[in-house]
Amino acid sequence: MLLTRAIEAFAAHLSTVRRLSPATVRAYRNDLRDLQATIGDLELRDVDLEHLREWLWQATKRGDERSTLARRTSSARAFFRWAHEEELVPADPSLRLVAPKRGRTLPHVAAAEALGGVLDRLGRAAAEGDPVALRDHALLELLYGAGIRVSELCGLDVDDLDLDRGTARVLGKGSKERVVPFGAPAQRALGAYLTRGRPALAARGAGAGPAVFLGVRGGRMGPRAVYDLVTREVGPVVGSSAVGPHTLRHSAATHLLDGGADLRAVQELLGHASLGTTQIYTHVSSERLAAAYRLAHPRA
Structure with missing residues (x-):
């Protein structure tokens, strides 16, 4: 299965099975589409850890925030965990993908x-x-x-x-x-x-x-x-x-x-x-x- 088709199947799973909100599903889809745009529309089985690391490295070079990189790492892990459970990939390539630590930002609070x-x-x-x-x-x-x-x-x-x-x-x-x-x-x-x-x-x-x-x-x-x-x-x-x-x-x-x-x-x-x-x-x-x-x- 090509990466683009797998992403849409995963989005459908999030919406119909996990019943996540449309905004959350859209965020997952956008993160994974960025992965596809970076590494190409490969066969899902051919995506490995080096592809994922290259994706995050390219995002780092263009100046994405650490919080964005951490969220995208989380999206990739959820996607490949699902793909492995569905037997679409022989192994989960995201298991050794390290997310950058988020900087702690305190929320605005009114006195x-x-x-x-x-x-x-x-x-x-x-x-x-x-x-x-x-x-x-x-x-x-x-x-x-x-x-x-x-x-x-x-x-x-x-x-x-x-x-x-x-x-x-x-x-x-x-x-x-x-x-x-x-x-x-x-x-x-x-x-x-x-x-x-x-x-x-x-x-x-x-x-x-x-x-x-x-x-x-x-x-x-x-x-x-x-x-x-x-x-x-x-x-x-x-x-x-x-x-x-x-x-x-x-x-x-x-x-x-x-x-x-x-x-x-x-x-x-x-x-x-x-x-x-x-x-x-x-x-x-x-x-x-x-x-x-x-x-x-x-x-x-």
Whole structure:
């Protein structure tokens, strides 16, 4: 089987068997197509370790980041592991492929006080009754209050919310469902939006369906609109325009740990499969503690 055909078969496997998201499948396909473009459309059985090393070397020479090289190494390993399990190759040539170590990059985090100021300002604007203002306030309160992903937020339906208990049922990565709590500010903001804001937005179009968050034309709100909202409202307090919905997720996790929350509880809240993924936030908290020490301690 030629490499191009094998790549498409692998992508179909990721989509239909492992049920990965379209964006994840696209990322795997793009990485493997870069491999094919570098070494040629060889027979899959003829690809060996030297081909893979040459591929990564060419990527290094053109200046790809270490994180990109590490991701591509992971993609190649997953691809050839699958090919070996399917008996498309006699041996897995990626077993001895070494991934470069990723540099540790800490996520952007908004200070709790600054973020509280943003949410309070949005709350005052929402109190005037504008449907979009009510939506924006409820949306950001929920993103921060529950620490959910943008895909989880955009996929929420009205029946997924339990305002009395302060919980939301979300569908995370790998189609894993979990129930996440949110606090009283998000409860109040969502109650006001569902009562006064959402009906007005739904009346603007016929495509609302059961979606919680609606766009200005009445349809389900998409990730791009959420990104724009977070960048506009939260970017200034973080001091960077390179922020998005994940900034509120990072902030929620960091503030929980700063407040003494158990690391495993935060893992459950965020829906991380591995505790190691959650541990990045302990580094963020340590950095914040060190910064506070340097500013305040007389012997710093």
